[in-house]
Amino acid sequence: MNLVLAGATGLVGRKMMEILEERNFVIDNFYPVASERSVGKTVLFKGREHKIISMEEALTKSPQIAIFSAGGAASKLWAPKFAQMGCFVIDNSSAWRMEENVPLVVPEINGKSIGKNDYIIANPNCSTIQMVMALFPLHNKYKIKRVVVSTYQSVTGSGAKGINQLMAESKNESISEKAYPHPIHMNIIPHAGEFVEENYTTEEVKLVTETHKILDPSIAVTATVVRVPVDGGHSEAVNLEFENDFTIFEVTRLLGGMPGVVVFDMPEANMYPMPYLAKDKDEVFVGRIRRDLSQPNSLNLWIVSDNLRKGAATNAVQIAEYLVVNKFVIK
Numbered sequence: 026m027n028l029v030l031a032g033a034t035g036l037v038g039r040k041m042m043e044i045l046e047e048r049n050f051v052i053d054n055f056y057p058v059a060s061e062r063s064v065g066k067t068v069l070f071k072g073r074e075h076k077i078i079s080m081e082e083a084l085t086k087s088p089q090i091a092i093f094s095a096g097g098a099a100s101k102l103w104a105p106k107f108a109q110m111g112c113f114v115i116d117n118s119s120a121w122r123m124e125e126n127v128p129l130v131v132p133e134i135n136g137k138s139i140g141k142n143d144y145i146i147a148n149p150n151c152s153t154i155q156m157v158m159a160l161f162p163l164h165n166k167y168k169i170k171r172v173v174v175s176t177y178q179s180v181t182g183s184g185a186k187g188i189n190q191l192m193a194e195s196k197n198e199s200i201s202e203k204a205y206p207h208p209i210h211m212n213i214i215p216h217a218g219e220f221v222e223e224n225y226t227t228e229e230v231k232l233v234t235e236t237h238k239i240l241d242p243s244i245a246v247t248a249t250v251v252r253v254p255v256d257g258g259h260s261e262a263v264n265l266e267f268e269n270d271f272t273i274f275e276v277t278r279l280l281g282g283m284p285g286v287v288v289f290d291m292p293e294a295n296m297y298p299m300p301y302l303a304k305d306k307d308e309v310f311v312g313r314i315r316r317d318l319s320q321p322n323s324l325n326l327w328i329v330s331d332n333l334r335k336g337a338a339t340n341a342v343q344i345a346e347y348l349v350v351n352k353f354v355i356k
């Protein structure tokens with residue numbers, strides 16, 4: 026197995042290496058790729074220093090799998106070149122997610138949507154992954170009519186720049202490259218991505234369109250994405266309206282039965298999901314499960330997950346495992 030990891034020096038790329046190691050993903054030759062400024066430097070993987078190479082050089086290594094977390098522009102340019110060689114590209118950027126012929130995959134939900142000739146496979150946005158993981162079993166049982174989601178997203182979602190800005194501001198230091206147009210330390214920013222139509226942001230639009238593609242286009246979704254000075258994971262306050270009525274007991278049972286979801290909901294003991302508890306874990310944690318008393322068939326949930334793990338790296342590695350287990354990848 027020759028595996029290329031593009032974006033190996035980034036927050037997601039580094040987490041990807043940790044997870045490939047933890048899960049004992051079998052690799053014969055590992056080729057880390059980053060931007061021109063990092064080519065020639067090394068990264069530590071499985072106890073060995075590996076030299077960072079360019080995209081051009083990685084193409085010559087006959088990889089069977091290339092995991093991309095190098096931003097949308099690099100994915101748009103390079104993913105087709107790897108795919109044309111018969112290499113499976115698992116892409117973390119938003120470049121390919123909404124392309125009709127590209128599966129958008131959360132393995133626990135729609136792993137089976139990957140076909141043998143789908144050489145580009147998209148990893149959904151981090152906030153979408155954790156939300157649809159909780160919505161999937163509930164939609165199957167009660168049919169969701171509408172989702173109202175407000176997110177509280179970690180600075181790690183903005184890559185190395187986000188965490189650097191928070192750390193620098195917390196020490197009153199200045200930095201040259203900022204991730205946000207405002208201070209993030211001791212502040213929250215109701216803006217992630219760019220403003221687009223009707224004054225929504227690209228991050229808000231992703232929650233809508235990706236939920237439609239993964240779960241069901243008939244679900245009405247509205248989103249507000251907020252950046253908070255937190256590093257452990259993204260949190261989401263989600264209000265759901267179903268076609269059919271439910272019991273809290275059955276909702277809790279369905280969520281608890283969903284692989285990768287953990288119900289953590291003991292209000293009497295002040296126990297509920299929080300980013301510092303979710304950090305470095307693969308699971309999606311759901312708590313504050315309660316009926317919305319303002320209208321029929323409605324439910325409130327609080328969903329937290331480590332965006333660098335299930336929201337990015339773990340999900341991508343699970344897709345790679347799926348390709349191997351199902352013999353899509355021929356060594």
Ligand SMILES: NC(=O)c1ccc[n+]([C@@H]2O[C@H](COP(=O)([O-])OP(=O)(O)OC[C@H]3O[C@@H](n4cnc5c(N)ncnc54)[C@H](OP(=O)(O)O)[C@@H]3O)[C@@H](O)[C@H]2O)c1
Pocket residue numbers: 031032033034035036037038058059060061062063064080093094095096097099117118119149150151181182183184185186332333336337
């Ligand atoms: N952070 C998250 O929670 C998250 C979640 C889901 C998806 N994603 C997506 O994953 C990608 C990476 O995010 P990140 O948070 O890891 O960002 P990051 O910390 O800024 O890292 C970016 C990585 O991409 C590399 N890179 C940039 N331009 C490149 C090019 N032209 N060719 C090759 N490599 C290039 C960088 O290399 P240098 O070090 O040499 O600059 C670095 O390794 C983005 O597309 C992001 O949208 C992130």
